[in-house]
Amino acid sequence: MLKIISGKIRRISRLAGSFLMRNVLLLLLMDFKKYGQLSLLFFLQFLLWGSWYVTLGTYAINTLHFNGQQVGIIYTCGALAATLSPLLSGMMADRLIPAEKLLAIMHLSGAVILGLLTQISSFLPFFLTLLLYSILYMPTHALTASLVLQQLSDTARYFPRIRVWGTIGWILAGLTISALAWERTVWPLYTAASISLGLGLYCLTLPHTPPQAAINQPKQRFLESLLDPAFTALFKDKYFLVFGICLILERIPSAFYYSFVNPFMEEIGISHTAAKMAYGQVSEILIMLVLPALLYRWGIRYVLFLGLLFWGLRYGFLILGLEFGQNGWIYLGLVVHGICFNFSNLSAQIYMDKRVPGHLRSTGQGFMTFATLGIGVTIGSPLAGWLVQSNTLPNGQHDWTQIWVYPFIFGVVVAIVFVSFFRVGPYGIKRQSQTSVPGQ
Structure with missing residues (x-):
């Protein structure tokens, strides 16, 4: 099986190499200043997140001496914030405030709160402060995606090539x-607070992105956008409901990865865990470069299916690593993150962008954050924390095999349900003119 997987990885690597050369050529055709600005935005966005998010569990357990259940609760902060604030901020960006100014306000305010968080060591104040920061930070994912998408003419072709710089930022942080x-x-x-300050100031230099709904429908009030017919009509489409529900369910197994894979590797004696976690982001870059071609060739349905499937399979690889005592399986569980993330989350962002009218782009991306980082993680993080706490051994170690079984089975089942009931309809990915470039 390892030979088959390694062969697939080599094939994807060759494709990624050719796409990297094409990216260099595309730079000659694209508006270089705009491309650079948008790429740097994603780079800083994920440099900020990656600088603290992955290692927070290790810091909380080993330095602050929080237990597994408390760590699980801490990781719900982002999920709780993502259940409401991205939708509201998206509607504000669609109707009231230019996206770049709203991003600046959120990141500058977030820098202050992160600075306060460094001074807190008890659980409840730490949780409440991190929750406040998350309310400001989580909407920036949707706003960043919306701002970039609004600047592009062919989103399926160009968005992954700009988004890849976010992954590079995450890798550098790790x-x-x-x-x-x-x-x-x-x-x-401390590092995250500094980056947040710089990012907030940088957002003030971004291309002006005015509220599109205010331009296209100036008579519609802000509160009326909460029930905009063009947006609520999506939920009458059974296939869209399958899409949304499966994305929410997918975030339950993903919560295990973000909350506990780093402490898991520390516990079993793997060194330099933050750097090794970056294996997943390296594969993410390779997959992101070939994603446009795969979307055109395979279609959004099967790309999403594979993304959901590998969210479950990765825990199977972790189990095999434990059972056979071979870290190679564990590293494989990290490497497939490129498939997990890009095939599910990034493809879903592109699909959502095609489903909503242009004047509701920020609202649509806000729903994506709500679905992927909101409800699912709100359920998944406490569940992961409870399972870790329930499988704590008398010596303080954990029965990781038993822990990983649950997200493994659940992830595979969600993928099977998705591919069985989801159909694309008229919203597939179609190749646009090869001469079109962002901003045209």
Whole structure:
């Protein structure tokens, strides 16, 4: 099986190499200034998130001495914030405030709150402060995606090539934290506060992105946009409901990965865990470069199916690593993150962009954040924390095999349900003119 998987990885790597060369050529055709601005935006967005998010569980367990259940609760902060704030901020960006100014306000405010978080060591104040920060930060994912998508003419072709810089930022954050051995220290939070300050100031230099709904439908009030017929009509489509529900359910197994894979590797004796977690982001870059071709060739349905499927299979690889005592299986569970994330989340963002009218782009991306980082993680993070706490051994170690079985089975079942009931309809990915470039 490893030979088959390694062969597939080599094939994808060759494709990624050719697409990398095409990206260089595309730079000559694209508006370089705009491309650079949007790419740097994604780079800083994920440099910020990656600087603290992955290692927070390790810091909380080893330095603050929180238990597994408390760590699970902490990781619900983003989910709780994502259940409401992205939709509201998306509607504000669609109707009231230019997206770049709203992003600046959120990141500058977030820098102050992260600075406060570095001074807190008890559970309840830490949770409440992180929740406040998450309310400001989580909507920025949807707003960033919406701002970039609004600047592009062929989203399926160009969005992955700009979004890839976010992954590079995440990798750089992980490698830096690992090289400095900061996993168990407060320094990742100091770093995040500094990046948030810089990102907030940078957002003020971004291309002006005015509220599209205010331009197209100036007589419609802000509160009326909560029930905009063009948006609520989506939920009358049974296939869209399958899409939304499965995305929410997919975030339950993904919560296990983000909350506990780093502490898991620390516990079983793997060194430089933050750097090794970046294996997944390296594969994410390779997959992101070939994603446009795969969307055109395979279609959105099967790309989404594979993304959902590998969210479950990755835990099977972790189990095999434990059972056979071979870290190679564990590293494979990290490497497939490129398939998990790009095939499910990034493809879903592109699909959503094609489903909503242009004047509701921010609202649509807000719904994506609500579905992927909101409800599912709200359920998944406490569940993951409870399972870790329930499988704590007398010596303080954990029965990780028993823990990973649940997201493995659940993820595979969600993927099977999705491919059985979802159909694309008229909203597939179609190749546009090869001469079109962003901004035209």
